[in-house]
Amino acid sequence: MTSPARTPGTPPASSERRYILTLACPDGTGIVARITTFLADIGGWIVEAAYHSDDESGRFFTRQEIRADSLAIDYTELSARFAEVAQALKADQFQVIDTLGRKKMVLLVSKEGHCLYDLLGRWHSGELDVDIPLIIGNHPDLGPVAHMFDIPFMHVPITSETKPAAFAEIARLVEEQQPDVIVLARFMQVVPPALCEKWDGLLINIHHGFLPSFRGAKPYHQAYQRGVKLIGATCHYVTGELDAGPIIEQDVIHVDHTDSTAAMVRRGRDIERSVLFRGLSNHLQNRVFRDGLRTVVFK
Amino acid sequence: MTSPARTPGTPPASSERRYILTLACPDGTGIVARITTFLADIGGWIVEAAYHSDDESGRFFTRQEIRADSLAIDYTELSARFAEVAQALKADQFQVIDTLGRKKMVLLVSKEGHCLYDLLGRWHSGELDVDIPLIIGNHPDLGPVAHMFDIPFMHVPITSETKPAAFAEIARLVEEQQPDVIVLARFMQVVPPALCEKWDGLLINIHHGFLPSFRGAKPYHQAYQRGVKLIGATCHYVTGELDAGPIIEQDVIHVDHTDSTAAMVRRGRDIERSVLFRGLSNHLQNRVFRDGLRTVVFK
Amino acid sequence: MTSPARTPGTPPASSERRYILTLACPDGTGIVARITTFLADIGGWIVEAAYHSDDESGRFFTRQEIRADSLAIDYTELSARFAEVAQALKADQFQVIDTLGRKKMVLLVSKEGHCLYDLLGRWHSGELDVDIPLIIGNHPDLGPVAHMFDIPFMHVPITSETKPAAFAEIARLVEEQQPDVIVLARFMQVVPPALCEKWDGLLINIHHGFLPSFRGAKPYHQAYQRGVKLIGATCHYVTGELDAGPIIEQDVIHVDHTDSTAAMVRRGRDIERSVLFRGLSNHLQNRVFRDGLRTVVFK
Amino acid sequence: MTSPARTPGTPPASSERRYILTLACPDGTGIVARITTFLADIGGWIVEAAYHSDDESGRFFTRQEIRADSLAIDYTELSARFAEVAQALKADQFQVIDTLGRKKMVLLVSKEGHCLYDLLGRWHSGELDVDIPLIIGNHPDLGPVAHMFDIPFMHVPITSETKPAAFAEIARLVEEQQPDVIVLARFMQVVPPALCEKWDGLLINIHHGFLPSFRGAKPYHQAYQRGVKLIGATCHYVTGELDAGPIIEQDVIHVDHTDSTAAMVRRGRDIERSVLFRGLSNHLQNRVFRDGLRTVVFK
Structure with a gap:
């Protein structure tokens, strides 16, 4: 019962490593500008980006997937700097996920x-x-x-x-x-x-x-x-x-x-x-x- | 308000006239044989036929569409003879529809x-x-x-x-x-x-x-x-x-x-x-x- | 033949008037930041925003729908200023549409x-x-x-x-x-x-x-x-x-x-x-x- | 390499055994009556029946699934008698399948x-x-x-x-x-x-x-x-x-x-x-x- 589960597949090439940033906050003007400027400033190569402003709940949601190797900063610094953005936007939910870590x-x-x-x-x-x-x-x-x-x-x-x-x-x-x-x-x-x-x-x-x-x-x-x-x-x-x-x-x-x-x-x-x-x-x-x-x- | 509604289209060619026979009865053996033999006996050219035996309700349903010009008998006789079949099958629902009559x-x-x-x-x-x-x-x-x-x-x-x-x-x-x-x-x-x-x-x-x-x-x-x-x-x-x-x-x-x-x-x-x-x-x-x-x- | 076609509906309330901005350009980093910062700067209330970076063609596309009454500037100035953004992004396709104008x-x-x-x-x-x-x-x-x-x-x-x-x-x-x-x-x-x-x-x-x-x-x-x-x-x-x-x-x-x-x-x-x-x-x-x-x- | 493949599941209960009769022949009148009368005559309990007359190809197709235990005759006799029906209908394709035989x-x-x-x-x-x-x-x-x-x-x-x-x-x-x-x-x-x-x-x-x-x-x-x-x-x-x-x-x-x-x-x-x-x-x-x-x- 203690044997590790079988892990199929091989680790991704370094170019496949991604950081996924997610955030939810009250909607308002300038949010996308704030987030995308942050990503541009750290040189993040965005692989996939999604945004949603919900009219009825008045909430904003985003998910950004960026190439890890496009950043000069590491996971810890990325997390710290994203947390600042999140706080500025009064986000009640935000996360940075490193796809190297398996779920x-x-x-x-x-x-x-x-x-x-x-x-x-x-x-x-x-x-x-x-x-x-x-x-x-x-x-x-x-x-x-x-x-x-x-x-x-x-x-x-x-x-x-x-x-x-x-x-x-x-x-x-x-x-x-x-x-x-x-x-x-x-x-x-x-x-x-x-x-x-x-x-x-x-x-x-x-x-x-x-x-x-x-x-x-x-x-x-x-x-x-x-x-x-x-x-x-x-x-x-x-x-x-x-x-x-x-x-x-x-x-x-x-x-x-x-x-x-x-x-x-x-x-x-x-x-x-x-x-x-x-x-x-x-x-x-x-x-x-x-x-x-x-x-x-x-x- | 009493003027007749506009009727688009033209009457169908006689070859397009159909009789539609519908019937629902308790399920059992030989029902399809009984109905199709009846249709074969009167020379009915079946344009479309559908049957369903419902396992859970124990009921049988059929709809037969036949060319009117394939029959030697008229609507009245068809109806009378189909009623006999229906009664033999203890049908609680049956009908003959002439597609010449508009709905x-x-x-x-x-x-x-x-x-x-x-x-x-x-x-x-x-x-x-x-x-x-x-x-x-x-x-x-x-x-x-x-x-x-x-x-x-x-x-x-x-x-x-x-x-x-x-x-x-x-x-x-x-x-x-x-x-x-x-x-x-x-x-x-x-x-x-x-x-x-x-x-x-x-x-x-x-x-x-x-x-x-x-x-x-x-x-x-x-x-x-x-x-x-x-x-x-x-x-x-x-x-x-x-x-x-x-x-x-x-x-x-x-x-x-x-x-x-x-x-x-x-x-x-x-x-x-x-x-x-x-x-x-x-x-x-x-x-x-x-x-x-x-x-x-x-x- | 010269009579105007019938126009059903009523003109939209002023709060319903929108400017639609569309743009296509070569993909690159910082594009979304550039566009959304522009919109934030002019105070644009974004009703709907869409972005697409196409990996295979290497092109970027966006459509932004903003409330006209959220802007201090008019259509002409909006168009002029958006054209500057478009040129900076080397856009080969861009447009500002005023939804007041009927198609x-x-x-x-x-x-x-x-x-x-x-x-x-x-x-x-x-x-x-x-x-x-x-x-x-x-x-x-x-x-x-x-x-x-x-x-x-x-x-x-x-x-x-x-x-x-x-x-x-x-x-x-x-x-x-x-x-x-x-x-x-x-x-x-x-x-x-x-x-x-x-x-x-x-x-x-x-x-x-x-x-x-x-x-x-x-x-x-x-x-x-x-x-x-x-x-x-x-x-x-x-x-x-x-x-x-x-x-x-x-x-x-x-x-x-x-x-x-x-x-x-x-x-x-x-x-x-x-x-x-x-x-x-x-x-x-x-x-x-x-x-x-x-x-x-x-x- | 000659070991038998694993056979999951258990044999069906006898009430689950079915004969599947399939047949394709030139379309005409009385075919369904012929087939269903045959099935009624041998006392076949039809579990599922399907018919199709194709207008454009002029061909008729049927598939009948009957409970094996509803018949007094065995597979060999069923096959022989169905072959007679098929020949009468000039079928170029017909088959009786016993679901006991695994594919x-x-x-x-x-x-x-x-x-x-x-x-x-x-x-x-x-x-x-x-x-x-x-x-x-x-x-x-x-x-x-x-x-x-x-x-x-x-x-x-x-x-x-x-x-x-x-x-x-x-x-x-x-x-x-x-x-x-x-x-x-x-x-x-x-x-x-x-x-x-x-x-x-x-x-x-x-x-x-x-x-x-x-x-x-x-x-x-x-x-x-x-x-x-x-x-x-x-x-x-x-x-x-x-x-x-x-x-x-x-x-x-x-x-x-x-x-x-x-x-x-x-x-x-x-x-x-x-x-x-x-x-x-x-x-x-x-x-x-x-x-x-x-x-x-x-x-």
């Missing part, structure tokens, strides 16, 4: 394996750039899949009696890893509100329904009963309120009267897989900002 | 014109094959649009005080026309339950949200607040329960954080237009069957 | 009316904000539609013998209007290369196929024969090479074996309508930049 | 692993119901992936000099397995026309472009250069003409000016994966019929 993801699963297979295949082929030190299952079924990919798997059974203790154990195991993201990859258990709060912004779920329709259990059955002509999946941050957290990504497919509930379950898997991957990738690349219940996602 | 549609509108313009443009160009003897508005704003297209327009104001009387007047005007379909083309009033019941199966609404999410007023505002990544429109039969009737057609478009509520309203119009048109066309061509809250739509 | 669109049509009805309906309801002083048809069929909407219509027949003279007449009529855009709304004639060149950047076509597949005549027939599972439409600038100009907008719908060529023609209309409208709207709002054969479209 | 798939790969990981993950989890006795790579890179899933892998290098010999070896290895389908899962080699012909109807390719656009090498680069606003993938039968065989399935995603060629390559993978899986599943379930260059796909 860590912990997965929670039950018995349904399609999202797990998909994430592990993408990870193993280098499409998903993250370390996976641990997978936890409340059933043992998917342990062999974790082992195929040489990833430690812990089985923590959950029953209605053991729930508090089980989640305490899960929390201990997860937090030992200090993950950048915890993914509920079709984990069919409701995470206790206290943990949701503690892991706020780190905990991502894939819901097999088009939220806010069909919250809770058996969304495809609900969709079938209601007779909708589209079914979907939603990747969202988990909050204390079930299936009501900020949405990162959603997609749908058309269905019709020939699709039984079982067909919806089967066809929906493709949407769940790709929506989870896209939402997760955006999170891992610091492309997602929360703005109340809404999200800004710079693609 | 009638009455429109109810308020101030938002985009669905009205769209339907009238399609009607005038022959894309929507129906007669439109009357448009009723609870505001006078869209009267000039009706007049451009030479369609009678009646203004029936509705206030909270006059609501019962106003709907009684609307009912009288509508029923005078004996329409095959009554379309709420962004009619921003809740139709009284008694009328919904009376017009059950005839009353079609376009809802500017992806039902069952965002029922009721201002669905785009609700969608914005919830931070969804897709917005949609739903064409459905109206029942006594608001925005909860059987869905005929739905579609969505992707939105993101750059879409304000106003942008959603603007972009959503395209979905509303096309979803309404597709749902309505299917209804007019007898392609829609109700199966409880679900619909079977043979496209 | 003009001329339409060329043949017999197929669905795009015409759609554009006129959107125009009449205020969704498409432009003046339409003239519609030209090489057939008389759609004249009555133009007249319903009180828009002058000129019939200029085109035969293989009269083609040069006819296009000379069309060019004369079009240029009299000094339009900002000329739309081929299912105009089934090939515009002579010399005119395409003369109207470069002004001439927009809706092609009823997913380019670069199915160029030229009868794209739905080509699509049917090839057995594709999606059909589409493409809105593009017209150049001297048939159906090969820069693409502004595209979309598709799924088809299957049940869709005959006629069904594709019918179902494709919805895509043509919405793709043309979206492409045209982006052009009219100065959201489209050409980058060789590619386009940058700031939505 | 075999051989995969050909190069270095790009995303389709391979996806298929193997779906296979291992039971979503893709087939045996995979062999994977052949013209590079050794994906051998370890095959081994993770306990599937034999053969490396057959291909150079311009060794091409004929290499393909002879590939043919020998493939044919030893008597596969029901041979999938080019991003196999970056052109299969010789003689083999395409020999494997006609068995050889499936996933092309990373929206055919018929962008045939041949580097379709994403071609798409980028052409400036399209949608990119796609196509699953098709391979014929002697490169990327020109009958299309089984296609899909697209929207792209814009911010998508570099590399981004298209990355984002396109999701479409390739799901299009290949859907096309392949339909083939394996005998849902695909060829009608010249077109396909009928009963979903």
Whole structure:
């Protein structure tokens, strides 16, 4: 259990090293000028830049990706100088990320394996750039899949009696890893509100329904009963309120009267897989900002 | 007000005349054989055939479109003989439609014109094959649009005080026309339950949200607040329960954080237009069957 | 024929007046800082801003939309000062647009009316904000539609013998209007290369196929024969090479074996309508930049 | 190399055993009656039925899925009696498939692993119901992936000099397995026309472009250069003409000016994966019929 997770891929060439700067602050005039002048002054070669002024919330968001080798200053100085800009702009959220540092993801699963297979295949082929030190299952079924990919798997059974203790154990195991993201990859258990709060912004779920329709259990059955002509999946941050957290990504497919509930379950898997991957990738690349219940996602 | 509505297009060539046979019955073995043998016996040239056995409801549905000129028997005899088949199959729903008979549609509108313009443009160009003897508005704003297209327009104001009387007047005007379909083309009033019941199966609404999410007023505002990544429109039969009737057609478009509520309203119009048109066309061509809250739509 | 086209809608409130600044230049460091500092210096309240650095072409593009009433300087001075910025950045393309000035669109049509009805309906309801002083048809069929909407219509027949003279007449009529855009709304004639060149950047076509597949005549027939599972439409600038100009907008719908060529023609209309409208709207709002054969479209 | 491939899943319950009857014949009256009467006579419980009369080719297609345990007769007698029906209908194609017999798939790969990981993950989890006795790579890179899933892998290098010999070896290895389908899962080699012909109807390719656009090498680069606003993938039968065989399935995603060629390559993978899986599943379930260059796909 203590063996390091397999790390596919090779370290990026130095020209591939990036600093990602993110910032959210109250909107106003001159913000973009302030930020871009700062970047121009330090000679930053901007690889990708995104800005958003939200009219309704009155907030401003930016994400800048710059080549590390274009700067004369190092990470520490960059961080210090960016913090000055952020303070001048009264930013309540800002960060400088060095892409050399790898991120860590912990997965929670039950018995349904399609999202797990998909994430592990993408990870193993280098499409998903993250370390996976641990997978936890409340059933043992998917342990062999974790082992195929040489990833430690812990089985923590959950029953209605053991729930508090089980989640305490899960929390201990997860937090030992200090993950950048915890993914509920079709984990069919409701995470206790206290943990949701503690892991706020780190905990991502894939819901097999088009939220806010069909919250809770058996969304495809609900969709079938209601007779909708589209079914979907939603990747969202988990909050204390079930299936009501900020949405990162959603997609749908058309269905019709020939699709039984079982067909919806089967066809929906493709949407769940790709929506989870896209939402997760955006999170891992610091492309997602929360703005109340809404999200800004710079693609 | 009594002048006939303009009828665009020309009568179809005799080879274009069709009989449409529809039937719904409890499922069982031999039903398709029974129906197709009947059609083969009368020499019917099947232009289009559709069948559906619903596993969960245990019901069978079919729609057959045959060339009128392929039959030696006339409409009356066809109807009588099909009724025998239907009775043998214990059908609770069956019909023979002669496409020579034109259908009638009455429109109810308020101030938002985009669905009205769209339907009238399609009607005038022959894309929507129906007669439109009357448009009723609870505001006078869209009267000039009706007049451009030479369609009678009646203004029936509705206030909270006059609501019962106003709907009684609307009912009288509508029923005078004996329409095959009554379309709420962004009619921003809740139709009284008694009328919904009376017009059950005839009353079609376009809802500017992806039902069952965002029922009721201002669905785009609700969608914005919830931070969804897709917005949609739903064409459905109206029942006594608001925005909860059987869905005929739905579609969505992707939105993101750059879409304000106003942008959603603007972009959503395209979905509303096309979803309404597709749902309505299917209804007019007898392609829609109700199966409880679900619909079977043979496209 | 000289009567002004009907102008629906009312003039915008002064707070709605915008200046749109567009610029394209070779990419480099400090460009965004230069532009945003300029805007901050003149106190410009930015309503919407977009930037794009194209890695492969090495070009930079921006579009800025600012509230006119936020500036102390007027249009003339704004234009002069922006020109200085543009020259400093070696911009080969830049413009300041005052949204008070209305744009003009001329339409060329043949017999197929669905795009015409759609554009006129959107125009009449205020969704498409432009003046339409003239519609030209090489057939008389759609004249009555133009007249319903009180828009002058000129019939200029085109035969293989009269083609040069006819296009000379069309060019004369079009240029009299000094339009900002000329739309081929299912105009089934090939515009002579010399005119395409003369109207470069002004001439927009809706092609009823997913380019670069199915160029030229009868794209739905080509699509049917090839057995594709999606059909589409493409809105593009017209150049001297048939159906090969820069693409502004595209979309598709799924088809299957049940869709005959006629069904594709019918179902494709919805895509043509919405793709043309979206492409045209982006052009009219100065959201489209050409980058060789590619386009940058700031939505 | 002769060890049997791993077979996930358990044998279906007897109530799950099905006979699939497929038939293609010249269209005419009474065909459906003939077939359904035959099925009714033998007491067949139809689980799923599909019919298609193609107006343009004048051909009729059907697929019937019946519960094996609903029949008093066995497979041999069913086949014999269905052959009589087929002959009466002058069918040039008909088959009875017993779902108890498992199908075999051989995969050909190069270095790009995303389709391979996806298929193997779906296979291992039971979503893709087939045996995979062999994977052949013209590079050794994906051998370890095959081994993770306990599937034999053969490396057959291909150079311009060794091409004929290499393909002879590939043919020998493939044919030893008597596969029901041979999938080019991003196999970056052109299969010789003689083999395409020999494997006609068995050889499936996933092309990373929206055919018929962008045939041949580097379709994403071609798409980028052409400036399209949608990119796609196509699953098709391979014929002697490169990327020109009958299309089984296609899909697209929207792209814009911010998508570099590399981004298209990355984002396109999701479409390739799901299009290949859907096309392949339909083939394996005998849902695909060829009608010249077109396909009928009963979903």
